[in-house]
Amino acid sequence: xxxxxxxxxxxxxxxxxxxxxxxxxxxxxxxxxxxxxxxxxxxxxxxxxxxxxxxxxxxxxxxxxxxxxxxxxxxxxxxxxxxxxxxxxxxxxxxxxxxxxxxx
Numbered sequence: 001x002x003x004x005x006x007x008x009x010x011x012x013x014x015x016x017x018x019x020x021x022x023x024x025x026x027x028x029x030x031x032x033x034x035x036x037x038x039x040x041x042x043x044x045x046x047x048x049x050x051x052x053x054x055x056x057x058x059x060x061x062x063x064x065x066x067x068x069x070x071x072x073x074x075x076x077x078x079x080x081x082x083x084x085x086x087x088x089x090x091x092x093x094x095x096x097x098x099x100x101x102x103x104x
Contacts, residue, residue: 003101004040005059011039014059014098024092027063032099035059041103048103056104061096068092 002015008023014035027033038057041048048054068090076085 021093065095
């Protein structure tokens with residue numbers, strides 16, 4: 001059984017027990033949260049994608065860790081102008097563990 005859930009402008013395919021990294025959230029470690037809206041649920045051979053039947057569905061998750069991804073370098077340059085600029089960026093994330101998928 002898996003579900004497709006949208007969070008932070010991205011879609012994630014999750015199953016019970018999965019660890020996923022979502023956009024940074026202010027919750028503390030150990031706090032349970034719900035991920036919604038659920039876009040699809042697959043159970044056995046049945047795939048449920050009807051928005052009316054999925055309006056009550058939700059995915060339960062627990063915050064495991066807060067952190068930052070690896071640094072990426074952003075380099076800007078304008079030719080023949082002696083303009084060069086290098087900056088770095090580390091995106092924050094929240095790692096959550098999927099505890100359950102509820103249909104209703």
